[in-house]
Amino acid sequence: MFTELDGVVKGGLASYGVSYYAMGRLSARYVQRILLGANPGDLPVEQVDKLDFVINLKTARALG
Numbered sequence: 001m002f003t004e005l006d007g008v009v010k011g012g013l014a015s016y017g018v019s020y021y022a023m024g025r026l027s028a029r030y031v032q033r034i035l036l037g038a039n040p041g042d043l044p045v046e047q048v049d050k051l052d053f054v055i056n057l058k059t060a061r062a063l064g
Contacts, residue, residue, distance in 0.1 A: 001013065001015070002014070002015040002017075003015060003016065003017035004020075005017075005052070008054050008055070008056045008059075009056075011059055012059065013055070013060060013063065014053070014055045014056065014060075015052070015053070015054045016052070016053045016054075017051060017052065018050075018051060019048070019050070019052050022048045023048055026047075026048060030043060030046075
């Protein structure tokens with residue numbers, strides 16, 4: 001069990017965690033707001049609201 005997709009791609013059974021793509025998009029929104037003049041201290045704390053569950057079927061079949 002992994003928290004990153006990369007572990008499953010390399011042969012791990014499953015992963016459950018946030019998408020780094022989604023985290024990058026969220027970070028880019030913060031940067032955009034700051035560049036447009038927002039005070040970083042006034043920005044709300046946000047988090048990714050979706051977790052990805054990925055299963056490697058080849059590994060799952062090998063384990064039975």
